Structures are given as structure tokens and as C-alpha cells.
Amino acid sequence: MNTLAALLVLGALLLPNKITNLHAGEFLRLPAEAILGAALVLALPRRPRLAVAVAAGVGLGVMTILNLLDMGFNDYLGRAFNPVLDWELLNDAQSYVADSMGRGVAIAAMVAAIVLVLLVPTVMTLATVRLSGLLARHRQRAVRGTLVAATVWITCSALGLQILGPPLASEHTAALTGIQAQRVVSTLRDEAAFEKVAKVDAFGNTPGSQLVPDLRGKDMIFTFIESYGRSAIEDPLIAPGVDKTLDTSTAALAKAGFHAKSGWLTSATYGGSSWLGHSTTLSGLWIDNQQRYRTVMASNHLSLTKAFKKTGDWDTVGVMPGVQKGWPEQKYYGLDKVYNAFQLGYQGPKFSWSTMPDQYALEAYQKQVHSKKRDKPLMSEIILTSSHQPWAPIPKMVDWDDLGDGSIFKAIQKAGNKASDIIANPTRSKQEYGKSISYSVTSLTQWLERYGTDDTVLVFLGDHQPIARVSGENASRDVPISIVAKDPKVLARITSWNWTDGLKPAHDAPVWKMSAFRDRFLTAYGSTKHPSSG
Known part of the structure; x- marks a missing residue:
């Protein structure tokens, strides 16, 4: 003893x-x-x-x-x-x-x-x-x-x-x-210091009439793809499949009249805690812990999505298939209506953590929101979850006309891999992660081909890199971001950003901190700064 x-x-x-x-x-x-x-x-x-x-x-x-x-x-x-x-x-x-x-x-x-x-x-x-x-x-x-x-x-x-x-x-x-x-x-x-930082906002006192005037009349969609990181595009074991998907999607979108520019953002989080990436992108503040997140959610700091609501010229909506309980953050993000996991009509099986396949969530968004006649254009925030770990089982694309209530996915889910077979195997985790990213990107770009209009502007990005078992030890925190539109004036506004043409950012494309995106985006589309200082 x-x-x-x-x-x-x-x-x-x-x-x-x-x-x-x-x-x-x-x-x-x-x-x-x-x-x-x-x-x-x-x-x-x-x-x-x-x-x-x-x-x-x-x-x-x-x-x-x-x-x-x-x-x-x-x-x-x-x-x-x-x-x-x-x-x-x-x-x-x-x-x-x-x-x-x-x-x-x-x-x-x-x-x-x-x-x-x-x-x-x-x-x-x-x-x-x-x-x-x-x-x-x-x-x-x-x-x-x-x-x-x-x-x-x-x-x-x-x-x-x-x-x-x-x-x-x-x-x-x-x-x-x-x-x-x-x-x-x-x-x-940090808690005390950040509370002061959050009160300072370059656009805090900007009147609604002076926010994003160059996007008036556009249907704006901000989409986060779970765990979509630089590793998906550059890791030798993952990249071939994802890069092929991005190239194919870029060509298909171009055929439909859409064009894109892409760059990199360095995420405030890594491997998880996706809400920190979402809030950092949309608030323009570096939110890398839970206390900062709570502080911002309780503040009047202007979120990018709320800027559209503040203009009075957009209806605002959130599609959140990962939300399964009350979501008070709706107020901070300025969303008139939020559709959670139980409000999208899905009757199919869960895919591990993900409550429903991305393709279904996007089709439900189309039927319940995007296709409806309205007096104003629409600003939407959509969170796609099919690429959430453990990447088993993964949905597969089905004919859009056959989606129904999602029951079609029962056989696909049953035939898929078990999480227990993937979660502890680094090689298989990498392989299946890549497949899940390809699935999410394909779902989103096919939706855009199918339902996008001359006035649709899509901004989509990853929220963070996947866990170290997939991205590798000491991997960067970078995630891809793309802006897609038919109207050439939309992309012309960001020419000075030097982003890469297409959906795949070049290795040496500009890298910004994720917290820099809000101000750069607002400025590019004509917003006027009127700072608030608390």
C-alpha cells in the first residue's frame, strides 16, 4: 500500500x-x-x-x-x-x-x-x-x-x-x-476590460438610413457551415474531395449566373463552441470565451444582422436547426423570427448531433420563408450543422423534389457509419469530415442554383476549424469565407479586398481576424461611421 x-x-x-x-x-x-x-x-x-x-x-x-x-x-x-x-x-x-x-x-x-x-x-x-x-x-x-x-x-x-x-x-x-x-x-x-470595449462601436450611432445603402433591395443570406476550416481545403488527405466540390460548385454557379470571391478569416474559436465564431463575425468583437459572449449578448453593440433590421428595409429571419431550446440571442441578432429544430417540419432521423440534413433545412427555409411574397427584401442567418463532429453518419444528397418531410433520410441514416467507428480513428475522422464538408457546400450551392435570384447575395463561411485529431496539432485557426452574387456591382464593391475569384480561396489570399469582417463589410457597402462610446 x-x-x-x-x-x-x-x-x-x-x-x-x-x-x-x-x-x-x-x-x-x-x-x-x-x-x-x-x-x-x-x-x-x-x-x-x-x-x-x-x-x-x-x-x-x-x-x-x-x-x-x-x-x-x-x-x-x-x-x-x-x-x-x-x-x-x-x-x-x-x-x-x-x-x-x-x-x-x-x-x-x-x-x-x-x-x-x-x-x-x-x-x-x-x-x-x-x-x-x-x-x-x-x-x-x-x-x-x-x-x-x-x-x-x-x-x-x-x-x-x-x-x-x-x-x-x-x-x-x-x-x-x-x-x-x-x-x-x-x-x-478580462471581464471588466471587455465590458468597456463592447461599449465602443464605430457604427453604434449610425442611423438606419446610412447602413448598407449599397445593398438595398438585395435578399441577404449569411450562412455558417459547421467546422468548415482551412484544413478542409489544404490538408492532403481531406482537400482533394473538398477542392473538387468547390471547383464543381463554382462552375455550376457560374453557369447559373452567380460569381464569387473568397478569402480567409481567423476564427476566435477552434474545434467547437461555434457560437463564439458566429458572434465574433457578426459583432466585430473578438469573442473567445463564454463571459465575453454573455457580455455582448446583453449589450447594445450593433450586430451585422441587426444592422439590416435597423434600416427598416428588410425582414429578418434565422434558421437554426441546431437550436433545441429557448434562444434569447434572437434579440441581439435582430431577427424578427427564428425557426429552430422543431419548427422546420422535419420528420426524419437525426444524424448524430445534427438534428436534420442541411439539404432539408435549406428546402424548409425555401418553403417556409424564402418563397413567400413580402413587401421587403429578406435578410437571413442560417446555421448548417451536417458537418458537425463526429461526422457519422453523414447525409447524402437526394432529389430536391423528393425531400418531403425528411423521411427519405431514414434509409440513408441507417446505412451510414456509426459514430463509435469514426470518433477515435484519426484517418477515418479526416475522411468523413471531408465528405461532410462537401455535402454541406453542395447542399448550399445547389440551393442557390435552384432558388437564387438576381437579387440574392450569399455570404457563407466556416465558424471554426475541426478538432486537432482532424486539423492537426498546431493548425491555424483560419476558415474560408465567400461572397456570392449575380449582380456584378456587389462583388465590385470588394475588389480592394484582393480576395480570390471563385469559392476556393488561394493559399495566400488575405487573412483577417474574424472580428474585422463586420466593419469591413459595412464600410464596403456604403455604411457611414457614427461611433458610440458607451
Whole structure:
């Protein structure tokens, strides 16, 4: 038991916070925290020693849980877990597992997580208490061993000795604890600072009559394609299929009279949390965490979609097949009406997380919204979800006239891959991700060919890159963006942007921060700046 307790404590002290660092070399080190802890325990009488051992055990347990959360967040979202803001995202993670792997797996995962949260600090506390007692009972040998360990640590540190990569002399847990503390402090400071930033708006006091005057009479559509990132166009394993789709779609649109220009935006999020990408694009603010998102949603900062509503010259609508509950953000985005997952008439099966195929969502939009006669042009925000991980099963295109209520997709969903067969396989994840992007792009461009008019202007982009398992370690945060229209004057307004002709941006096409798009778009189409400063 003493050996097990020592291994548990050493393992916790050396546990990395990234899956890529989870190898033997990380655990073949001498932690300074263990040496200092032993010295402190040996210097204290019984009761203070017991208190220190309990506190150390609880602290090690908490740090172990935070390191495990960091692993998951780094792998899926390309960033570490934020102990102030990210707890509410765990509920979304549970819902994702339920949709992707089934409710039984989700319940089991939730139970396992609860047990882990309770068990890890308890086990660590028992281990540290046991080891403190062992050191006290063998004080003389423990003192000698601690001095030897300290001498070895100092020597290894001074000489910079390494084994299998990492240095032998470790201060790993102390460093990670400091990082976690700094993360908390930075988050609290950022909250106050960003609230001031959100009150400053270059177009905050612009009258409706001076917003997007060069788009009057146009039916505007802003569409986000889930996880549509640079990797889809440039990764050697993914790009051939997606690039072929983009080339084919560009040619088909040109035949229908549409032309496009494309560039790159650097997303504020990665791997998930799509709403951060949506809000960054439409608000013109860099929204990379949940607190910033809440601040903006509660503010009067002008969103790009709300700018159209403010003119009084457009009807505004949102099509949100991924929304399955109340969505108060509708007010911030200035949408007169929002169609969620239950309001599009779909009677077919879910495709993992995605409630319905993109092709169906677009046809429902056509029937319920776009085809209706109205006194004003239409401004629409559409979120397409078929390319959401785990990319299994993936819908297939069917004849548009056969879509009906979506029941036609039952056989396609049943014959598709299972999420469990794809989710842990990097190669298959890449392959299926590429297929899903091709499906989403094809659905959107075919819809435009079929239903677009001389006055249709489509802006579509990705919200973020896919997870690291697909996009690769240290991948960029770039996503493609395209503007498509029949009217040559629409694209002429953005000639100075130097975007690439067609739906596929060149590798060296301009790259802007996603937060820059709102102001550039408003300016390009004739909006006049009248700043507000809170």
C-alpha cells in the first residue's frame, strides 16, 4: 500500500495537461514538490502534519482533475480548460455524447465523471496522509532520503539533465498551479476590460438610413457551415474531395449566373463552441470565451444582422436547426423570427448531433420563408450543422423534389457509419469530415442554383476549424469565407479586398481576424461611421 500511495502521488505530481505529452518520459522525473512536501511534513508535529497532508491531498486531487479537463479541452477545443468560465460547457459535452454515442453512454460517462471528481481527491488525500505517517515513523531515514533527493534535484537542475525529452528536475505541478491561478486572475480582469470595449462601436450611432445603402433591395443570406476550416481545403488527405466540390460548385454557379470571391478569416474559436465564431463575425468583437459572449449578448453593440433590421428595409429571419431550446440571442441578432429544430417540419432521423440534413433545412427555409411574397427584401442567418463532429453518419444528397418531410433520410441514416467507428480513428475522422464538408457546400450551392435570384447575395463561411485529431496539432485557426452574387456591382464593391475569384480561396489570399469582417463589410457597402462610446 505504501508503494501504491507513493506511485499515486508521484503520478499526480507529474501528470501533464496535454494528451500529446502523455508518455513515459514525463513520469521519469524528480518532482521538487515531493521533496519540499517531505521536508515540511518532517518538520511539523502530528496535528499540523496531518492538516498539511490532507490539504496537499485535496490540492493534488483538484489539480489532477484540472489536468484531465485540460487534456480534453486541448484535444477538442485547442485550448486549456478555464476554471472560471467553462463548467457550463460540460453540460454541452454531455449532450454531445448523448447525441453521438447514445444516451446510455452519456449517462455512463456522467456517472464516471462524478465518481472521478469524488474519488480522485479522496484517494489522493488517503495517499498523502499515509505517506506523511510513513515519513514520521521513519524520521531519520526519511531526513537522509530527503536531503539526498534535494541534492540530486539541484544537481540535475544545474546541469540541465534530461531523459526522453523532459528535464529530470521537475517543478511541474507548481508551474501548472501558477498557470491555473493566472488564468483565473486574467479571466476576471478580462471581464471588466471587455465590458468597456463592447461599449465602443464605430457604427453604434449610425442611423438606419446610412447602413448598407449599397445593398438595398438585395435578399441577404449569411450562412455558417459547421467546422468548415482551412484544413478542409489544404490538408492532403481531406482537400482533394473538398477542392473538387468547390471547383464543381463554382462552375455550376457560374453557369447559373452567380460569381464569387473568397478569402480567409481567423476564427476566435477552434474545434467547437461555434457560437463564439458566429458572434465574433457578426459583432466585430473578438469573442473567445463564454463571459465575453454573455457580455455582448446583453449589450447594445450593433450586430451585422441587426444592422439590416435597423434600416427598416428588410425582414429578418434565422434558421437554426441546431437550436433545441429557448434562444434569447434572437434579440441581439435582430431577427424578427427564428425557426429552430422543431419548427422546420422535419420528420426524419437525426444524424448524430445534427438534428436534420442541411439539404432539408435549406428546402424548409425555401418553403417556409424564402418563397413567400413580402413587401421587403429578406435578410437571413442560417446555421448548417451536417458537418458537425463526429461526422457519422453523414447525409447524402437526394432529389430536391423528393425531400418531403425528411423521411427519405431514414434509409440513408441507417446505412451510414456509426459514430463509435469514426470518433477515435484519426484517418477515418479526416475522411468523413471531408465528405461532410462537401455535402454541406453542395447542399448550399445547389440551393442557390435552384432558388437564387438576381437579387440574392450569399455570404457563407466556416465558424471554426475541426478538432486537432482532424486539423492537426498546431493548425491555424483560419476558415474560408465567400461572397456570392449575380449582380456584378456587389462583388465590385470588394475588389480592394484582393480576395480570390471563385469559392476556393488561394493559399495566400488575405487573412483577417474574424472580428474585422463586420466593419469591413459595412464600410464596403456604403455604411457611414457614427461611433458610440458607451
